[in-house]
Amino acid sequence: MRKFLAAALLGLSATGTLVSSCTKDVVTPIAPAPLAASTTQNAVPTNGVMMQAFYWDVPVSTPAGSWWQNLGSKAAELKAAGITALWIPPAYKGGSATDVGYGVYDRYDLGEFNQKGTVATRYGTIGQLQSAITSLHGQGIQVYEDMVMNHLTWADAQETVNGNTVYTKFNFPGRGNTYSSYKWSSANFTGTQQAPNNGWYQWKSWDFQPYANNDAYDNLLGSEIQYNNNAANATETINWGNWITGKLQLDGYRLDATKHIYTPYVNQWLDAVKGSSGRFAVSEAWFRNLQDLNNYATATGGRTSLFDVPLHYTFQDMSNGNGSWDMRGLQFAGFTEANGPLSVSFVDNHDTDHPGALYSPVTNLKMLAYAYILTREKGYPCVFYRDFYEYGLGAQIKNLTAIRQANAYGSGFEYTSVNDADVYAYSRAGDATHPGLLLLLNDGSSARSKTITTPFKSKTLTDKTGNNTSTITTDANGTGVFPVNARSYSVWVPTTGGTTTPPPTTGSTAVTFNVTYSNTVTGQDVYVIGSTAQLGSWNTANAIKLSGAAWPKWTGTVNLTSGTSVQYKYIRKDGAGNVLWEGGANRTFTPSGTSLTRTDTWQ
Incomplete structure (x- = not known):
């Protein structure tokens, strides 16, 4: 859960403790060259599908009982639905019986101790949780726990720091020293949330990186845990990670709001807890910009997968366009295409889908988005x-x-x-034992047909979704005319004999643009723009922003179609939209291979 979202839904009482309140544009993705996946990031079943098994403010009581009992009762039907793993909500005690889990009070209380007026968490008791996990494991479904490691809330007592009263004493009187004798005080934190409208009080510097032009400094929640230069905190959270893994027999982790955690410690924790176990990990690093997300993937060295936030925004743009968005924006889209081995693709989640959310859900054409992530070669889809x-x-x-x-x-x-602009097509060639598929998505208001040369030579294909009842037969080249209904999707699959061949060899080249340019001031950035859709089609609104982290060198990576000649230039743009074009003739080259670098100087 994004912490600034939590802050909007969780307020502070007057005493300082937390209380519950609980025309078409071409989308041009920036696609850096793929990073190597960690050799331990290997716990995902072939063609696995994860489910986020909760949403904001799930009911405390269901027909099956608690939320844990509800999930346990669904184990067999989830398996039948093709779900191979569940991401469950934070299982530990928050500030009340209704806390959704992100207002963390005691990470060792899984619904076992009478604390904050309740034994059970919002989701149930520890016994119900363990029983649900047993049922899920019995159906071969993995369980990933939501790990909230960057803050604590609902302190037990106050203390004075530099003359200021803060609520930062955590003694856990209801649990005592069971499982851990570690206690928390102001020495363990860098700052804390004050009473409503009083903002934050800090006595140490935040220890997390200011990624993406200080994007990490959005609103926080509770008392912010210090990990840099605090070995005791670091060791305790690692100990907790190993304890809860064994206690619940976890198969993996979802790490919450990792932009707010000292990144070297994220790496340390993953090495110590996930290690070479084969367990899975995915982190919530909410970067809309693909380059920023790839930078975080580099900083964490492939230890953790990342949610494909840029792809979610692509789906949101499609949804908001509701038929007017250019479907070519789905080509080579998001972190999923740029870094498939480390990507978890999703359409919506608990943060995008609830009243008052700062992020918008995908409300229109949602099944087109699901068809996209569930048929794609790359990425681990989350339902x-x-x-x-x-x-x-x-x-x-x-x-x-x-x-x-x-x-x-x-x-x-x-x-x-x-x-x-209306129709997007994508195929999977199949393998020795699986016949492959052809996906068509149509956001337009009229049914369409496309002549497509597929990998499937002299084959008869049907739409396995049932959305279209036609039967299509390809010729000896694999070519056929494939229909797709208005505002709909079809997945055409071969049903008869014939031969299957790979599609044409045209692919993508990850092109890194490096340009040296020093004539900028604060608020100005350098972009690359060019003749193809991936480079904005000479539209400055769609130009690709480059990173100036190594100023005066500006850099960025874009997936371009191999074998297609490209013209490009650099521009300088400020926040008001003022644009300065690079002079001289257009630069020209033809992408080839899997990756290449263009090194330029703009005088």
Whole structure:
């Protein structure tokens, strides 16, 4: 959960303790060269599908009992639906019986001790949780716990720091020293939230990096734990991680709000707790800009997967366009395409889908987004519980997960010469035992057909989603005319004999643009712009922003279509939209290979 979102939903009482309140544009993704995945990031089943098994303010009581009992009762149907792992909410005690788990009070209380007026957490008791995990494991479903490691809230007592009264004493009187005798005070924190509207009081510097032009300094929550230069805190949180892993027999972790944690400590924790166990880890580093997300992937060295936030925003743009957005924006999109081995793709989550959320959900054309992530070669897709069970999308999602298991194999291919403003096509070539697929997405108001040369020669194909009842037969080259309904999706799969060949060899080249340019002041940035959609089609609004972290060198990486000649230039732009173009003739080259670098100087 993003902490500034939590801050909007969790207020402070007058005493200082927390209380519950609980025309089409081409989208041009920046796609850096793939990073090597950690050799220990290997716990994902083949074509696995994760589910976020909660949403904001889930009911305290369900027909099956507590939320833990609800999840346990669904183990068999989740397996039948193709779900291979559940991300469960924070299982430890918050400030009240209704706390959603991110207002963390005691990380060792999993619904076992009478603290903050309750034994059970919002989700149930420790016994119910362990029973649910046993049921899920019995169906072969992995369990990933939500690890909130950057703050504590609802302190037991106050203390004085530099003449200021702060609530930072955590003694855990209801638990005592069971499981851990570690206590927390102001020495363990860098700052804390004051009473409503009083902001923050700091007595130490924040120890997390100011990623993305200080983007990490959004609103925080509770008392911020210090990990840099605090070996005791570091050791205690590692000990807790190992304890809860054994206590719940966890298969992996979702790390909350890691922009607010000292990054070297994130790496240290993952090495000490996840290590070479084969358990999975994914971190919430909420960067809308793809370059920023790739920078974080570099900083964490492939130890953790990352949620594909840029792809979510691409889906949101598609949703907001509601038929007017350019579907070519899905080509080579997001962190999923740039860094598939480390990407967890998603459509919505608990932070985008609840009243008062600072992020918007994907409300239109949502199944097109699910069809995209569930058939793609790259990425580990995450389905949202509420979409599946409460928004009426379960049957369609279940059908797509079945298609994923039966057909989503082999190399993926983007049909850049076929796609247009309304229709997006993508294929999987299949392998020796799986026949592959052809995906068509249409956000337009009219049914469309596309002539496409597929990997499937002399084959008969049907739409396995059932959205289209036609039967299409390809010729000896694999070419056929494939329909897709208005505002709909189709997944065409081969059903008869014939031969399967890979699609044309045209792929993408990860091109790194390096330009030396020193004529900038604060508020001005350098962009690359060019003749292709990936470079903004000479539209300055769609130019690709470069990083000036190594000023006066500006750098960024973009996936360009291999074998297609590109013209480009650099521009300087400020926040008011004022643009200065590089002079002289357009620069020209033809991308080739998997990656290359352009090194330029703008005088």
